[in-house]
Amino acid sequence: MPRKxxxxxxxxxxxxxxxxxxxxxKDLEPRIGKELLLDMHRAMVRARRFxxxxxxxxxxxxxxxxxxxxxxxxxxxxxxxxxxxxxxxxPAYRQSAAALWRGTPLAxxxxxxxxxxxxxxxxxxxxxxxxxxPVASQIPHAVxxxxxxxxxxxxxxxxxxxxxxxxxxxDFHEAMNFAGVFNTPTIFVCxxxxxxxxxxxxxxxxxxxxxxxxxxxxxPGIQVDGNDILAVYSAASExxxxxxxxxxPTLIECVTYRMAVHTTADDPGKYRTQKEEEQWQKKDPIxxxxxxxxxxxxxxxKKIESLEEELEKEVKSAWDEAEQRMAELDRHPEVMFxxxxxxxxxxxxTQRKAMTDEDDDANG
Amino acid sequence: MAQNKVxxxxxxxxxxxxxxxxxxxxxxxxxDVADPEEGGVNGATRGLSTEFGESxxxxxxxxxxxxxxxxxxxxxxxxxxxxxxxxMNFSTVAMDMIVNHAAKLRYMSGGQTAxxxxxxxxxxxxxxxxxxxSDYLEAWFAHTAGLKVVTGSTPAETAGLLKACIFDDDPCxxxxxxxxxxxxxxxxxxxxxxPLGKARIAREGSDVTVxxxxxxxxxxxAAAEQLAEEKITVEVVDLRTIQPWDxxxxxxxxxxxxxxxxxxxxxxxFGVGAEISSVxxxxxxxxxxxxxxxxxxxxxxxxxxxxxxxxxxxxxDKVVAAIRKTLK
Numbered sequence: 206m207p208r209k210x211x212x213x214x215x216x217x218x219x220x221x222x223x224x225x226x227x228x229x230x231k232d233l234e235p236r237i238g239k240e241l242l243l244d245m246h247r248a249m250v251r252a253r254r255f256x257x258x259x260x261x262x263x264x265x266x267x268x269x270x271x272x273x274x275x276x277x278x279x280x281x282x283x284x285x286x287x288x289x290x291x292x293x294x295x296p297a298y299r300q301s302a303a304a305l306w307r308g309t310p311l312a313x314x315x316x317x318x319x320x321x322x323x324x325x326x327x328x329x330x331x332x333x334x335x336x337x338x339p340v341a342s343q344i345p346h347a348v349x350x351x352x353x354x355x356x357x358x359x360x361x362x363x364x365x366x367x368x369x370x371x372x373x374x375x376d377f378h379e380a381m382n383f384a385g386v387f388n389t390p391t392i393f394v395c396x397x398x399x400x401x402x403x404x405x406x407x408x409x410x411x412x413x414x415x416x417x418x419x420x421x422x423x424x425p426g427i428q429v430d431g432n433d434i435l436a437v438y439s440a441a442s443e444x445x446x447x448x449x450x451x452x453x454p455t456l457i458e459c460v461t462y463r464m465a466v467h468t469t470a471d472d473p474g475k476y477r478t479q480k481e482e483e484q485w486q487k488k489d490p491i492x493x494x495x496x497x498x499x500x501x502x503x504x505x506x507k508k509i510e511s512l513e514e515e516l517e518k519e520v521k522s523a524w525d526e527a528e529q530r531m532a533e534l535d536r537h538p539e540v541m542f543x544x545x546x547x548x549x550x551x552x553x554x555t556q557r558k559a560m561t562d563e564d565d566d567a568n569g
Numbered sequence: 570m571a572q573n574k575v576x577x578x579x580x581x582x583x584x585x586x587x588x589x590x591x592x593x594x595x596x597x598x599x600x601d602v603a604d605p606e607e608g609g610v611n612g613a614t615r616g617l618s619t620e621f622g623e624s625x626x627x628x629x630x631x632x633x634x635x636x637x638x639x640x641x642x643x644x645x646x647x648x649x650x651x652x653x654x655x656x657m658n659f660s661t662v663a664m665d666m667i668v669n670h671a672a673k674l675r676y677m678s679g680g681q682t683a684x685x686x687x688x689x690x691x692x693x694x695x696x697x698x699x700x701x702x703s704d705y706l707e708a709w710f711a712h713t714a715g716l717k718v719v720t721g722s723t724p725a726e727t728a729g730l731l732k733a734c735i736f737d738d739d740p741c742x743x744x745x746x747x748x749x750x751x752x753x754x755x756x757x758x759x760x761x762x763x764p765l766g767k768a769r770i771a772r773e774g775s776d777v778t779v780x781x782x783x784x785x786x787x788x789x790x791a792a793a794e795q796l797a798e799e800k801i802t803v804e805v806v807d808l809r810t811i812q813p814w815d816x817x818x819x820x821x822x823x824x825x826x827x828x829x830x831x832x833x834x835x836x837x838x839f840g841v842g843a844e845i846s847s848v849x850x851x852x853x854x855x856x857x858x859x860x861x862x863x864x865x866x867x868x869x870x871x872x873x874x875x876x877x878x879x880x881x882x883x884x885x886d887k888v889v890a891a892i893r894k895t896l897k
Contacts, residue, residue: 293646326679334645335678339669345638346670352639353646356596356624363642376665379635386630544680545715547738550766550813 227496283437370401431459599653837865
């Protein structure tokens with residue numbers, strides 16, 4: 206009986222196109238229209254400025270705990286930009302950049318982060334799921350959505366996001382296995398931001414890459430420089446083409462870095478070194494992309510300044526809108542009974558009424 | 570008139586066939602459910618994949634989280650999935666999906682998303698399958714806002730309620746009793762569904778009201794039969810839907826007799842009976858002639874050995890004893 210090596214056919218590519226100076230590898234540079242390039246740049250800056258404001262408001266007690274996207278803008282915008290309106294986006298809890306790209310309003314995110322479910326409402330016609338808090342739990346949903354899309358023969362796909370830590374959850378493995386067996390049009394985007402709260406990537410798995418986990422499920426995997434939007438976009442385009450053709454799922458590992466906190470409830474100073482943070486600072490995805498766009502004469506200092514001014518105004522007016530909505534919602538605690546069931550059961554109606562009456566009494 | 574007698578298993582199978590023929594968006598996911606894999610370990614889904622194709626009736630990998638998770642995803646994208654979790658105990662593996670997602674997605678999306686999902690689970694003592702195969706977890710699910718919990722007491726009831734769950738727009742936990750699978754009863758009327766949230770009076774009586782569901786309905790009827798010899802007449806209410814339960818029917822039936830027993834096979838402590846008993850006391854205290862009694866299993870795991878298992882499951886004698894207590 207022999208003992209011999211089983212030759213595995215799968216390999217994992219690593220893809221990087223822009224260097225840290227924003228200079229592209231000409232052979233790999235994707236053809237992206239000027240308008241889309243500028244839209245992607247705007248979306249990255251918009252998400253970052255929004256989070257910077259949110260962090261301040263959170264420190265002032267105006268918002269609750271949330272997970273900032275800062276540093277991961279290229280991983281999200283580079284992937285979500287390949288979706289069309291009929292495709293589905295299935296987020297975890299740090300995908301504000303992707304959600305904003307899809308059309309979620311700033312005021313909605315603010316409302317949500319201030320603790321109001323209503324802020325999670327997804328605009329009509331936007332095929333996104335609400336954010337998912339239990340780690341990795343959204344991944345099987347994306348497989349089921351993919352299954353339904355395939356069943357309808359639509360040629361559309363579902364894209365789901367999760368972090369490096371999520372790859373240790375059973376949901377991730379079960380979902381990847383399902384997607385492989387059922388050949389669903391699902392793109393798994395792993396934003397490897399190096400830390401699961403405080404646990405570093407090398408303590409999460411002994412595997413050399415997260416992308417290679419695809420091999421065990423018989424599906425393609427690729428590792429990309431997640432701070433290089435051109436690389437991310439190229440990998441996502443390939444995966445989308447595969448899904449639309451009926452060739453099934455792909456795992457994309459975006460190697461990136463969470464430049465801010467995990468959530469506003471932790472302190473990265475306790476588990477990361479300043480030196481490490483400074484090194485990643487040099488790979489800032491927005492800076493790199495700006496250098497590239499500037500070199501291509503699509504962007505200049507004046508254009509950047511006017512964009513920054515416009516975004517500053519937009520974020521502030523979103524806060525005013527959210528604040529007004531909060532005041533309205535605070536007057537009606539009985540809405541907590543709404544939307545539990547398609548039709549409200551009688552006992553819930555009774556509890557809802559009791560709360561309304563109590564409230565009326567309290568308000569004289 | 571339905572003349573034929575069928576087993577509960579046949580009734581379930583017929584209900585699934587009828588529903589799938591009626592609506593193309595119904596999918597069946599679960600371990601072993603397609604015909605090449607025997608059409609379900611008990612045969613509940615037999616014939617479905619042959620008739621409706623393996624893209625609609627899918628044997629899955631052994632992954633309860635992914636079965637429920639993918640079913641949730643497909644439900645939100647417009648399908649009406651029926652997921653089979655082979656045994657109710659294995660639903661614990663998928664509790665995150667059931668409690669944090671299926672139950673809450675409508676709520677947390679401000680009513681934008683519905684999860685029209687039916688989760689079929691099997692459980693029940695009687696075959697010596699012990700504590701990891703035959704637990705009764707309905708109280709866990711009933712305690713979770715956003716879920717509906719449903720169970721039938723006869724083949725025809727089971728078929729009608731299962732179809733109602735499948736066509737309902739909320740996630741339903743549909744509990745099937747393993748020993749009842751092979752019990753016979755009248756065949757369901759073709760096309761019949763039974764509305765959720767509506768209890769039925771399984772037997773009329775005027776002295777005591779027994780509120781129960783699932784396999785305990787037959788036990789309560791047997792108890793009623795015994796007491797009829799003593800001219801004690803017992804009303805039996807079959808809840809059908811455990812959550813949201815039909816308060817009006819239950820409270821009217823108890824108000825009529827002034828005495829109540831709530832009975833189930835699940836462990837008595839912290840069980841469904843505790844909630845029903847409390848509501849009866851809260852609403853009908855003045856009309857009660859005796860405190861409400863509860864019948865349920867003792868506070869332990871379902872035992873393995875035949876003798877212990879028999880002692881665990883509440884029988885007609887226990888229900889009779891509880892009824893007598895209300896008559897003192």
